[in-house]
Amino acid sequence: MTLIKFKLNGIDCEIESDPSLRLLDVLRNHFKLTGPKEGCGEGECGACAVLLDGKIVNSCITPLANVHMKEVTTIEGYRETNKYQVLKEAMEFENGFQCGICTPGMMIAAESLLSKNPHPTEEEVRIGISGNLCRCTGYNMIVKAVLRASKKGEGIW
Ligand code: FES
Ligand code: FES
The missing domain is CATH 3.10.20.30 (Beta-grasp domain)
Structure with missing residues (x-):
């Protein structure tokens, strides 16, 4: 021990x-x-x-x-931040939320990406979330949501 x-x-x-x-x-x-x-x-x-x-x-x-x-x-701690709120609103706007199994990890991956690169390109977003798998989606709505969050959250990342 x-x-x-x-x-x-x-x-x-x-x-x-x-x-x-x-x-x-x-x-x-x-x-x-x-x-x-x-x-x-x-x-x-x-x-x-x-x-x-x-x-x-x-x-x-x-x-x-x-x-x-x-x-x-x-995700429980991240949920208390302004960054989470911006990302959540972007995910809601783009219908990016998926199931409760993959979504917490997706949100953490998006935060990790945006904290290093606040203005990612679409390709950089795709690479940034590439470690998070979901068999149910084409990822496009999640990618759009992260791009939207990077614009709406200008200055907070
Ligand atoms: S459960 Fe940890 S990477 Fe899949
Ligand atoms: S929607 Fe969560 S794993 Fe596909």
């Missing part, structure tokens, strides 16, 4: 645990944050995506040890 300390959605927290546990399981089972979802469980689909020090990671392949003294943001 190891004491792991980190910031979770802006709040200092710690957990005495096996450091090899998957971050996804710790978030969902211990902290009851069920926004990150388990899709493939092997780092391929992005349903479990969270931000680690602002960068997107797949929490299903991230050991708890990796978050020690770092900052984790899940």
Whole structure:
């Protein structure tokens, strides 16, 4: 057992645990944050995506040890930000919201992209969300929503 300390959605927290546990399981089972979802469980689909020090990671392949003294943001924390509001409104406008399995990861991927590149091209958006899979969509509405958010959110990213 190891004491792991980190910031979770802006709040200092710690957990005495096996450091090899998957971050996804710790978030969902211990902290009851069920926004990150388990899709493939092997780092391929992005349903479990969270931000680690602002960068997107797949929490299903991230050991708890990796978050020690770092900052984790899940969709629950991101939801409290102005950026989320802008992105949410753009997703609603473009009918970009899909199911509850893929959407949290898509939102995290969009945030990760826009925080690095506030004015992405369409191709850059497609590349930015390419780690997030959905078998039900052609992605076009999501791409349009991210482009719309980048315009509507001028100055906040
Ligand atoms: S569940 Fe983690 S990448 Fe698919
Ligand atoms: S996986 Fe969510 S809508 Fe396809």
